[in-house]
Amino acid sequence: MNTIYVVEDEPELAAVVADYARAAGYLPTVFGDGAEALAAIRTVLPALVVLDLMLPGLDGLSLCREVRSFSDVPIVMVTARVEEIDRLLGLELGADDYLCKPFSPRELVARIKAILRRSGVRTSALAIDAPARRASVRGQPLDLTPTEFDLLAALVRRPGQVFSRAQLLALAHQDNLDVTDRAIDSHIKNVRRKIEAAAPGLEPIRSIYGLGYRFDV
Numbered sequence: 176m177n178t179i180y181v182v183e184d185e186p187e188l189a190a191v192v193a194d195y196a197r198a199a200g201y202l203p204t205v206f207g208d209g210a211e212a213l214a215a216i217r218t219v220l221p222a223l224v225v226l227d228l229m230l231p232g233l234d235g236l237s238l239c240r241e242v243r244s245f246s247d248v249p250i251v252m253v254t255a256r257v258e259e260i261d262r263l264l265g266l267e268l269g270a271d272d273y274l275c276k277p278f279s280p281r282e283l284v285a286r287i288k289a290i291l292r293r294s295g296v297r298t299s300a301l302a303i304d305a306p307a308r309r310a311s312v313r314g315q316p317l318d319l320t321p322t323e324f325d326l327l328a329a330l331v332r333r334p335g336q337v338f339s340r341a342q343l344l345a346l347a348h349q350d351n352l353d354v355t356d357r358a359i360d361s362h363i364k365n366v367r368r369k370i371e372a373a374a375p376g377l378e379p380i381r382s383i384y385g386l387g388y389r390f391d392v
Contacts, residue, residue: 177200177306178202178203178204179201179202179203179204179221179222179224180203180204180215180216180221180223180224180225181196181204181205181206181225182207182212182224182230182235183205183206183207183225183227183253184207184208184229184230184231188276189205189207190205191280192225194280195280195281195283196225196284199284201287208230208231208232208233209230209231209232209238210233212224212238213233213238216242216246216248217245217345220248220325222249222291222294222305223248223249223250223287223291225251225283225287226238226239226250226253227253228253228254229255235252239268239269239270240268240269243268244342245342246329246345247269247328247329247332247333249290249291249294250269250270250271251270251273251274251283251286251287251290252270252272252273252274253273253275253276253283254274254275255275255276271290274286291305291306294306300312300313300374300377301370301379303327303328303332308324310327310328311373312374312377313374315373315374317369318369319366322362323362323366326343326359326362327380329342329343330380330388330389331390335389335390336390337386337389338389339386340359342387343362343363344359
């Protein structure tokens, strides 16, 4: 998947960023409003988000905080506010990189490429290629649905972290289905079954009683 969301309320700058991203082989979608962008991210998760700090309505920091409550999608923040506290706050909220305006669109694209190269996750047995939306275990491809891939990728990116069903439920809403806690359990069961079929004896996803699920390396 090479879709990039550009969340920027300056139309000219947004158009320039989109043009450079398109020339680099990405599929950019521009949003000038934070709330609109959040709704889109919840519906269809992109490969990466370019996020302006100063937005009408829902500002960039609030949007970043909301996105991080349900997704690890890479985020590059851009802003004209150069105060150090803004830099730190943006990164503490989970931004993967930070650029101050004015910036070179070429530099932005170079950083996007670097982040997406790093976003592929490997454990001793399991590999996640986030941009291509592919997963494999011990070299064997896993045939996952979009929801199964997103759930597995979220777990693998944070080994040892317990994800509640509510957190996983937010991820599963991307496919516009009526997803319940019970459906989350069913998705996880299917992922486990497919991992077991590809690598007998491997059980990296643990159920944590009363809390949710955890990925163990």
